[in-house]
Amino acid sequence: MKYVTHIQDPDINTTGAALKGIIRVPFKTLVSAFGQPLLTLSGGARWKIRFETVKLPSKEKEHIVALISNRLTPRGTLPEDNEEWLVNAYDARALAMVHDALKPHMSTTMAN
16 A cells, blocks of 8 residues: 655645544554654644555546544643554545554564
């Protein structure tokens, strides 16, 4: 599966994306999969991801955008301590795409 993040394309638009689900994964797994997050003024972390898929039967390229961000946590909690993340998107398929993109990174970061 092909995807780019805010690191390769800072213009990925996630404005208006709605909650599609919650993932439970360590911060370092997200960093391994998607690179360093964008940090918010309130001390949060977020990743913007644009997945590329192919529409069948037309074989046209389609882009599905996801935003991963930390849940509201007590003040002073670092993103690195968080293991519960919100997945916002326009398309419900984004949640499954996030899961698929994380799979190759789960065993390597969970053991560290």
